[in-house]
Amino acid sequence: MTQSIAIIGGGIVGSTAAYYLSEFNKKDDLDITVFDHGVGQATKAAAGIISPWLSKRRNKSWYELAKDGATLLSSIAEKTNMSKDIYNQCGTIITRNKLEDISNLYDLAIERSNDTDTIGEIYKLTPDEVKRHIPIIDSNIPGLLVTGGARIKGDKYTDHLLKIAKNNGVSVVNKEITINEKANVVCDGEEIQFDKIILATGAWTKNVLAELPLEVDVRPQKGQLIELSINHINMSDEDMPVLMPEGESDFIPLGNGRLIVGASHENDKDFDLNPDSDVIDDLLNSATSLLPSLSAENLIRVKIGTRAYTSDFAPFFGEIPGYEKILVGSGLGSSGLTTGPLVGKILAEMATDNLSTDIDKYRKPIENYIKLIK
Known part of the structure; x- marks a missing residue:
């Protein structure tokens, strides 16, 4: 039947x-x-980072779901022959202003690597090493590289x-x-x-x-992100790690001279899908803080979606x-x-x-x- x-x-x-x-x-x-x-x-509307292992959320059920979700996603990508422009296990770099915070993140990553192989290798990076991995940025802060991290285009x-x-x-x-x-x-x-x-x-x-x-x-939550052209920078960005910088929006190099910055979190917009100039300005400011050669002229488009949240x-x-x-x-x-x-x-x-x-x-x-x- x-x-x-x-x-x-x-x-x-x-x-x-x-x-x-x-x-x-x-x-x-x-x-x-x-x-x-x-x-x-x-x-x-989303281009996202798959790197749940260093989250400090206290909800253990969420972490188990996210950890195993990252593993499943890697498996689906391999089984269905996803191209790199869909899913790319390019690694994730998390930066912090203090070396002590990097050491704490490293210890957490080592601890959680005992539960999953998907996290990959874990390395502490000096500021110069961060810039060698992501040459487009102009930053002088240390970081932590998690090689199992990935980017995905929803x-x-x-x-x-x-x-x-x-x-x-x-x-x-x-x-x-x-x-x-x-x-x-x-x-x-x-x-x-x-x-x-x-x-x-x-x-x-x-x-x-x-x-x-x-x-x-x-409840709905509005999320806005911006896509920027970085064709003026003469380098390959296809396998560049994604960047989760302290105090700034995430950087997601997409390859082909494109960079995603975002996304915002707005709880009072209902299902509004119109771009907000102040949010776009904040995202651009975040982008230029790490890549000063960018300007509003590099803006290709704004992508907007509505997430679901519970109380x-x-x-x-x-x-x-x-x-x-x-x-x-x-x-x-x-x-x-x-x-x-x-x-x-x-x-x-x-x-x-x-x-x-x-x-x-x-x-x-x-x-x-x-x-x-x-």
Whole structure:
């Protein structure tokens, strides 16, 4: 008997879920449809850094999710032959003003390397060594190199996995949908029943579930980043490490003479997708503090997306209380490119009763974030 599965949202979670479901569908017993409206999607606007190992967040569940997410992402990239312009394990350099802080980060990295090989090698760098690795910057601060760190382009990642999924028989519908009071999908006024629904709508989760008696703890956060041309600098930047400088925005050299700087975190903008001049100025100032030859003339474009956050900044995923056929993953925040692939894989496994992982090590109770109103 064929099982019908809808995936709502084609971002980092939805595209990964679609990919894994298409891989599970060797017996053609799954009918999989992705509904992807795409407007404002955080993943499509994002170019991010995969380097969770030096985070000092106290949420141990989040760290386990991020650590294993980074490992899974590396595996997906290798298995699906992702090109370097999608995923590049180019290394991450974290800088600090004080040598003592670098030593503390080094100790933390060594400790956490005992739990994962994906972190790679770890090296303390002098200011001159930092500049040798990232010659475009003009900075005199020490750093720490983690060779397992990577950069990823969210839009190209989703396109890559959805292309594989479509080749494996997954349907993609580029339309906005709602979920009605019967917990069925409504598209263009037509009610469609599915055996399972994977809800991967990020910041829009509360809106999509508005007709159901649920209390949902998700809020939107605006993120803006800038893409700059660095063609005036005559050097190869394809495999240059990404930079996480203290007190400044992240630097992500993309190759082909392009540099991403960002992203911002704004909690009071709702779903606004218009660029803010003051934010763009701050990002440019951050860029010129490390690369003085840049100016506003190097600005190519501004990319804007809306992230999903919860009140305690923790992600949530699993079966929605009271609606066993709806699975949800949301609240990933600024670490979504790292944690999203693992959440998508887990939801695909749950939808097909194929779960082999103890997922409670990755999450707090889902009832903390989504509750049935009785």
